[in-house]
Amino acid sequence: MPVRRRPRFKKESAKTFGFFLIFAAVVWVLVQFSKTYTQLIEIPVNYINAPLDKSISEERPDHVDLQLQDNGFSIYYFKIFNPKLDIDLSQARETNNKLVYTLQNHLSEIEEQLRIDFEKSLIVQEEIVVPFQFKKEKMIKVVPQIEVSYAVGFSAENPVELRPDSVKVSGPEKIIDSIETVKTQAIKLNKVNQNLNGSVKIDTSGLGALSFYENSVKYFQKVEKFTEGSAEIPVEVINVPENLNLAYFPKSVIVYYQVNLKQFESISAADFRVVCNYKDVKKGDDYMIAQIVEKPDFINNVRLNERRIQFVIKR
Template identity: 80%
Template sequence: MSVRRKPRFKRASIKTFSFFLIFSAVVWVLVQFSKTYTQLIEIPVNYINAPLDKSISDDRPDHVDLQLQDNGFNIYYYKIFNPQLQVDLSKAKQNNGELVYTLQNHLSDIEQQLKIDFENSLIVQEEIVVPFQFKKEKMLKVEPRIEVNYAVGFSAEESVRLKPDSVKVSGPEKIIDSINTVYTRSLKLNKVNMDLNGEVDIDTSGLGQLSFYDNSVGYYQKVEKFTEGSAEIAVEVTNVPAGLNLAYFPKTVIVYYQVNLKQFESVSAADFRVICNYREVKKGDDYMIAKIVEKPDFINNIRLNERRIQFVIKR
């Protein structure tokens, strides 16, 4: 008895069928997308150039409605990529605690941003109304965070100065009243051998609700050639109880200091005073701590070769 086999489709027939099926689907999609549709699309709004003296409310509109009449391809583009509309608040009018941005007055700019033609499309809203509150203004002291490492033989008599040393800011009253000082961004300068004169940004991190009228300040410092000097100074002991026979050593210490080369000859041992305060001696200690209590104002990097002064009490 013969077995009847099931007919099989030829592979060539399946490929031909698949091709025409896919081709038909593509043609159908192209035809459908080529048709003109009217679609309402939400366009996100991004606000720029807000007035520095105004705090913009969080209740501001976050989008506008665009009624777009176009082919399916362009509508699909807007739905997928969803371009933003930049609203320049410096061009808005102020009215009773609100900034009013009239869209009809800026159609050419909107057309360029969104790449649309308003002959067949329109924005449903006539204007964007943004509530605001006036900010409080205040001058804040700026402190430098500038680390200067000088080249060998160079230094400065004064610290780094800022110009201006204060900046004007505006913001919510609660924040403004809680802050008096801001800082520059950290800056490290190495091997400095000439006068400093530059600009550094203000560190506004964590202060996003404040508006700064200036975002940077200048810094400067006079850098000069310095040299090291030394002087031998007698150690004085103060507040020794009456009748206490105190012997201490060393009797003198060496003071090392850095001084402007031009003023080197102006420094003498008589300009220094080194003392030990016996009242500051802790119980059981057999030494005192030497301190420099007098020195010329124009020297720096001052140090002693010996700070511990040993002592014994004679009976």
Template identity: 80%
Template structure:
């Protein structure tokens, strides 16, 4: 009986090794050769002028005729590097931005890491259509919460500089806006003058271009003290034939005031009023309202608001 010949396992391993080695050598040889290939390089536009909106029909790539070894060519094919086009360096015509590729070859070489000695970009320039955006000044609204340290406050609101910013964008968005807020910040235990910068809140406003992205905020903070005055209650609009008795006759008004203005506060600067017309049927009290006060006092409170009354027959 004849036996089938057996291949030695070592022979199979040796054959496989030389086969793989030969394939690797062949690939290295092929990739080491110089080829000429046309490759599309995607472009990314940056630094678009703020008063312009570039068209969606803008070119999305440039054609690069690359003469190089296979390794580099396949790098560009598979990793697809982008070319940044700085539109602030483009020439402006009536409705187009023209970027000269030939005038910026050094920058392009650095970005794409190629040598234009044996390669070239087919186009001489990129032409980008644009439309002018509408411009408008928007009021900036401070979104700043200030909590003062004990004994401190301010007579003035938080001031923004500038208080308005220029924006540009699509007309339908610009026309619907009057103001824009700052980012929210919260300042606690403040006992010194405010002086800082806060960013403008551009959330959801990606279609707009802001000429300023932040503003300065300031406020003079000073030492304050608490004062109080006792003010007589005045009842108005009482019918002439009505004999009205009410209690209390006076109310204590507490307030905070800048130390430098403490001596300037006088009871004559205040007026407390109860309006008989505002009484609801069945009520036996009136609500006191502070209708006059100095403009430089803050955090006002009354020790009593309800004024009890009876009608004498």
């Protein structure tokens, strides 16, 4: 008796069946998503342009409710991408320590941000109420972090000047009271051979709780042609006991300095005084340290060719 074989399911039939199954599923999804639904969606809010003299409370609304009547594609767009709504507090009115932002007065802005049509949608809330506390204000001194390296033959008599040298800051009282100065961002200027005139930002890193009324300051410095001068100055020794016969060497040292070219001729050795204080000598030492105790105010980079002054005590 011949054996009957079971018919095999052809691969072509399986592919056809799978194609129509997927096609039917896609069509079903498209049909369902193209239908109109009404859904309540929470839209997160982001507060911008808060008044500098006010600190908004942490207990502020974090969303608005949007009643959306649209197809499934639009509804799932909001659920998947979760767009935020920017609330501009500079356009809110102030009432009893609260900032009140009336949503109905800004429907066109909300439509543009969220890409919705208010003919099909509705913001449930009429307004957003944000509690606030007044910030403390204070003027804080700005300290420059500007490193200047001058070209050969140039220098400056005065340090870099900032304008303004203080800025108004507002913030929580506890933080404001703990701060006396704020620095600029660090910049380095090389081979400077002309007057400085620029702006630099204030370094606000780590000070996010504070509001700065100015974010940058101007810096200035008069840069002039300088030359190097020198003068031989006798060394004075002070506070030597009367019964002590002290001999020391060298008796004089060379003072080197930089000075504005216009003032070079006005400097003489009489403008300097170099002193060693015998009281500062430590036991066992055979030298004293020379120090410049008098010099013209308008010179800089002052140095001695020799600071150690050797001495012996004669018997």
